[in-house]
Amino acid sequence: MRLVKHHSSTRRSITSRRPANTQKHKTEVSAGGLVFKKTGNGIMIAMLKDSYGKWTFPKGHVEKGESYIKAAAREIEEEMSLKDLRPAGKLGVIDIWFRDRFEEKGVLIHKYIHYFLFKVDSKALLVKPKIKEKGEQISAVKWISISEIEKQSSYKDMRPIVGLAFKKLNFDRKK
Numbered sequence: 001m002r003l004v005k006h007h008s009s010t011r012r013s014i015t016s017r018r019p020a021n022t023q024k025h026k027t028e029v030s031a032g033g034l035v036f037k038k039t040g041n042g043i044m045i046a047m048l049k050d051s052y053g054k055w056t057f058p059k060g061h062v063e064k065g066e067s068y069i070k071a072a073a074r075e076i077e078e079e080m081s082l083k084d085l086r087p088a089g090k091l092g093v094i095d096i097w098f099r100d101r102f103e104e105k106g107v108l109i110h111k112y113i114h115y116f117l118f119k120v121d122s123k124a125l126l127v128k129p130k131i132k133e134k135g136e137q138i139s140a141v142k143w144i145s146i147s148e149i150e151k152q153s154s155y156k157d158m159r160p161i162v163g164l165a166f167k168k169l170n171f172d173r174k175k
Helices: 068-080 147-152 155-169
Strands: 002-006 010-014 024-037 042-048 059-061 088-101 108-119 141-143
Touching: 010 042, 024 068, 024 088, 042 147, 059 068, 068 088, 068 108, 068 147, 088 155, 141 147, 141 155, 147 155
Parallel strands: 024 108
Antiparallel strands: 002 010, 024 042, 024 059, 042 141, 088 108
């Protein structure tokens, strides 16, 4: 809000005009998931190391006509080679702002990401995808104990999503 001089006093003026220095942004919608399996060692969660060198969960753009949950399952299969995913609930939506470094370098992006919880067979194996010529890269995938997820997860905005997964899995983080 800017101050506008009116007569001899100063008062606030609200305007719908966009200041000249305001940059437009692009809005994107993605979907992803937290995938778990139950093993003799307890609940394990699938994670990947993204292009920024941070540990997180699979996600990607929703294609035209695709439901959020189908997009999440497709992205998980593409990024981790996990199949036979069984949906175990919706975990919520987060929205993030960032500057694109890969597709449209420098463009300001406002992204909404819909997350779901999925279960796979206890013997499910992760496979890192092949290196792409351009775009974002996944450098590693791994199963991690549910008790280590909060320490391993690199993004603070994922905490509410991880918390909801804990509730759905009846995991008490205080133990």
